[in-house]
Amino acid sequence: MRPFTTLAAVAAPMDAVNVDTDQIIPARFLKYPRSGGYGGFLFHDLRFGDDGSERPDFVLNQEPFRAAQILVANTNFACGSSREGAVYALADFGIRAVVAPSFGDIFHANCLKNGLLPIRLPAATVAALRAALHAAPGGRIAIDLAQRQLTAPGGSSHDFEIDPHWQRMLLEGLDELGLTLTQLAEIEAFEAGYRAARPWRATLMPGP
Amino acid sequence: MTTPRTMFDKIWDAHVVQARADGTALLYVDRHMAHEGSHHAFRDLAARGLGVRRPRQNFATADHYVPTTGRRAADAASPEIAGMIETFDRNMAVTGITAFPLGDPRQGIVHVIGPELGITLPGLVIACGDSHTSTHGAFGAFAFGIGQSEMTHVLATQTLWQTRPKTMRISVTGRLAAGVSAKDVILAIIARVGAGGAVEHVIEYAGATIRAQGLEARLTICNMSIEAGARAGMIAPDDAVYTYLEGRDFAPRGALFAQAVAAWRHLPSDPGAAFDREVALDVAGLAPMVTWGTSPEDGVAITERVPDPDTLAGADERESARRALDYMGLVPGTPLEGLAIDRVFIGSCTNARLSDLRAAAAVLRGSRARVPVLVVPGSTAVKRQAEAEGLDRVFIAAGCDWREAGCSMCVGMNGDLVAAGERCVSTSNRNFPGRQGKGARTHLASPAMAAAAAVTGRLTDVRRLLGGA
Numbered sequence: 001m002r003p004f005t006t007l008a009a010v011a012a013p014m015d016a017v018n019v020d021t022d023q024i025i026p027a028r029f030l031k032y033p034r035s036g037g038y039g040g041f042l043f044h045d046l047r048f049g050d051d052g053s054e055r056p057d058f059v060l061n062q063e064p065f066r067a068a069q070i071l072v073a074n075t076n077f078a079c080g081s082s083r084e085g086a087v088y089a090l091a092d093f094g095i096r097a098v099v100a101p102s103f104g105d106i107f108h109a110n111c112l113k114n115g116l117l118p119i120r121l122p123a124a125t126v127a128a129l130r131a132a133l134h135a136a137p138g139g140r141i142a143i144d145l146a147q148r149q150l151t152a153p154g155g156s157s158h159d160f161e162i163d164p165h166w167q168r169m170l171l172e173g174l175d176e177l178g179l180t181l182t183q184l185a186e187i188e189a190f191e192a193g194y195r196a197a198r199p200w201r202a203t204l205m206p207g208p
Numbered sequence: 209m210t211t212p213r214t215m216f217d218k219i220w221d222a223h224v225v226q227a228r229a230d231g232t233a234l235l236y237v238d239r240h241m242a243h244e245g246s247h248h249a250f251r252d253l254a255a256r257g258l259g260v261r262r263p264r265q266n267f268a269t270a271d272h273y274v275p276t277t278g279r280r281a282a283d284a285a286s287p288e289i290a291g292m293i294e295t296f297d298r299n300m301a302v303t304g305i306t307a308f309p310l311g312d313p314r315q316g317i318v319h320v321i322g323p324e325l326g327i328t329l330p331g332l333v334i335a336c337g338d339s340h341t342s343t344h345g346a347f348g349a350f351a352f353g354i355g356q357s358e359m360t361h362v363l364a365t366q367t368l369w370q371t372r373p374k375t376m377r378i379s380v381t382g383r384l385a386a387g388v389s390a391k392d393v394i395l396a397i398i399a400r401v402g403a404g405g406a407v408e409h410v411i412e413y414a415g416a417t418i419r420a421q422g423l424e425a426r427l428t429i430c431n432m433s434i435e436a437g438a439r440a441g442m443i444a445p446d447d448a449v450y451t452y453l454e455g456r457d458f459a460p461r462g463a464l465f466a467q468a469v470a471a472w473r474h475l476p477s478d479p480g481a482a483f484d485r486e487v488a489l490d491v492a493g494l495a496p497m498v499t500w501g502t503s504p505e506d507g508v509a510i511t512e513r514v515p516d517p518d519t520l521a522g523a524d525e526r527e528s529a530r531r532a533l534d535y536m537g538l539v540p541g542t543p544l545e546g547l548a549i550d551r552v553f554i555g556s557c558t559n560a561r562l563s564d565l566r567a568a569a570a571v572l573r574g575s576r577a578r579v580p581v582l583v584v585p586g587s588t589a590v591k592r593q594a595e596a597e598g599l600d601r602v603f604i605a606a607g608c609d610w611r612e613a614g615c616s617m618c619v620g621m622n623g624d625l626v627a628a629g630e631r632c633v634s635t636s637n638r639n640f641p642g643r644q645g646k647g648a649r650t651h652l653a654s655p656a657m658a659a660a661a662a663v664t665g666r667l668t669d670v671r672r673l674l675g676g677a
C-alpha cells in the first residue's frame with residue numbers, strides 16, 4: 001500500500017449530505033477489473049451527461065478542482081453499499097484524503113485498506129472548510145498524518161483523531177494481510193480453545 | 209457480580225483473537241459468505257498465491273448478476289454479465305468453498321439463503337462482502353458488511369481487524385395496525401434516527417413489538433439497519449429461532465444442537481446492560497410508510513404530502529432535499545396518495561421471503577395490475593414454497609411477471625432495470641438516484657403497499673383496499 005505521510009493539495013468542496021456509494025460509482029461499472037481505470041467511473045452520472053459530455057456544474061469538472069487531491073464532503077459521506085469500487089474510483093481519480101463530519105462505516109474501512117485517508121472533523125469545522133473553498137477556489141489544505149493535524153487554506157489548524165492501528169498502517173504503507181499472516185499460530189491457538197469451549201461449533205470447523 | 213453485558217458485548221468478547229491496547233481487535237469470523245460481485249477479492253487472493261484457509265466456514269451464492277428469466281449463464285442480459293457468472297463458477301471450483309451456483313436448488317440472495325440453510329446461527333460473527341449482511345443479526349448474530357480487501361483478509365485468515373463499535377438500543381412498543389408491517393416500522397425508525405444516525409453503532413432492536421414479530425419480519429428490520437448507517441443490527445434469539453434452525457443443512461445436529469441452544473440462551477443482553485444510546489418508538493398509530501426522496505430516511509406516512517424543503521433546518525439539507533425532489537419529479541405539497549406510478553418491483557433481501565409474497569398476493573388476489581409488476585422471490589426455495597401454495601398463480605392471474613430468484617431490480621446489475629424517469633414502487637431498501645437504473649425514481653414501501661400501488665397504478669394506502677382506513 002502507498003504510504004500516506006503528509007499532503008498539501010487543492011481541495012474540492014461537496015456540499016450534499018448522505019452522498020451514497022451508488023453516486024460515487026454506479027453499479028454497472030463494478031463488473032470491471034480494477035485495472036480498468038476506475039477514475040473514469042467516479043461520480044459518473046453526476047459528472048457526465050447522457051451523451052458522455054461533462055456536466056459543467058459538477059465540482060470536479062471545474063477548474064481548479066479538476067486537480068483536487070482532497071475532497072471536503074458532508075455528513076454521512078459514502079453511505080450505503082459495501083462496494084470498494086467507490087474507493088478505487090476516488091483513488092484512481094487522484095483523491096488521497098476525504099474530510100467529512102461522518103462516513104459510511106464500510107467505506108471508512110475500505111479507505112484505510114487502500115491508502116486513502118478519511119478524516120472526521122466536527123460538522124461546523126467541515127462547513128467552514130467548504131465555505132472557504134467556495135469563497136477562494138484553489139485553496140490548499142495541508143495534512144500531517146503523524147501529527148494528526150489538518151491546516152485549512154486560511155492557516156487555522158485542526159487536530160483530528162484516527163485509530164493508532166490504522167494511522168501506523170497508513171504512515172508506513174503496511175500490508176495488513178501480510179502482517180496478520182505472520183500471526184497464524186495465534187489464530188490457530190484461538191481456534192483450538194474456541195472449539196473446545198463450544199463443542200457444537202465443531203461443525204463450523206474443518207473436520208479432524 | 210459481573211458487569212451486565214449487552215448481547216453485542218458477549219459475542220464480540222468471545223471472538224477476540226488479539227486485543228490491541230489502542231482498542232482495535234483481531235476478530236474471529238465464524239462464517240463468511242460471498243457472491244459473484246466478490247470477484248476482486250478472489251483475484252487478490254490468487255495474485256498473492258493464497259488459498260482459502262477454512263473452506264468449510266465459507267459459503268457463496270450467485271445472486272447479484274443472475275438472470276431472472278432463466279437459470280443458465282447464457283440467459284444473462286449481456287455476454288459481459290454472463291461472464292460474471294462464469295467467473296464465479298470458476299472461482300468456486302478452485303477455492304473449495306461450498307457454493308450455490310445458478311441452477312442449484314439452494315441458490316438465492318445471500319441474505320435470504322443464510323438463514324434458510326442454517327448458515328446464520330445465533331452467537332456467530334458473520335461477514336459478507338455486502339452491506340445488507342446486517343440482516344443475519346435477526347437471529348442473534350453479529351453480522352456486518354465488508355469490502356473486498358477485508359474479504360481477502362477473511363478468506364486467507366478467517367479473521368478481521370475491527371474497531372469496536374458503540375451500541376444503540378431501539379425499543380419498539382405498540383401494536384401494529386392491520387396493513388402495517390415490519391417494513392413500515394424500519395422506515396419509521398430510519399426517518400427518526402436519520403440515514404447517518406447510527407454510524408459507528410450496532411443497533412439492538414428490542415421491545416414488545418419486536419418480540420411479537422415473526423422471524424421473516426425480524427430479518428426485514430435488521431436488513432435495513434445499514435440504511436441508518438449502523439455497522440450491524442441484531443435481535444435477541446428466542447425459541448422461534450431455535451425451532452426454525454433445527455435440522456437446517458448447516459446447523460449443528462442432535463446432541464450438538466441441544467448444546468448450542470443451551471449456549472444461545474445466554475446470549476440476550478443482561479438486565480441492566482448499558483447501551484451507548486437508547487431510542488424509543490411507539491408504533492401504535494403508525495400508518496403505512498412510503499419514501500418521497502432519494503435517501504431511505506425520507507419515509508413518511510402515505511397520508512402525508514411531499515415535504516417542502518424550505519421548512520428544513522440546515523442549508524445543505526434544504527439543498528439536498530431540493531435536488532432530491534427535482535430528481536424524483538415531485539412538487540412540495542403534493543399528496544403522496546394518488547401519485548401515478550409506472551411500475552412495481554416486489555423482491556430483494558428486504559422483502560422477498562414467503563411472508564412478503566403472501567402479503568402482496570393477499571392484496572393482488574382477484575385484481576389486475578394496472579402497471580408492469582416484477583415479482584422476484586428471494587431464493588429458489590422461496591419460489592418453490594410460493595408455487596406449492598399457489599401464490600405464483602395469483603401473481604400471474606393479476607398480470608405480474610413471476611421470475612426466478614436473484615437481486616434483480618433492487619440494483620439492476622443483471623439488467624432488470626427501471627427506465628429513466630419512470631416511477632417505481634419497490635419493496636427493496638435503497639431509493640438512491642440511479643439505484644434501480646439511471647434516472648429511475650424509486651419509492652420504497654412494504655410488499656402490501658407495493659401490491660396496492662400495482663392494483664391502482666398509484667401510490668395507495670393499502671388499508672383502503674383491505675377495507676380499513
Ligand code: SF4
Nearest residue numbers: 340556557615618619
Ligand atoms: S437484494 Fe439488493 S440489497 Fe439485497 S443483496 Fe441483492 S443487491 Fe444487495
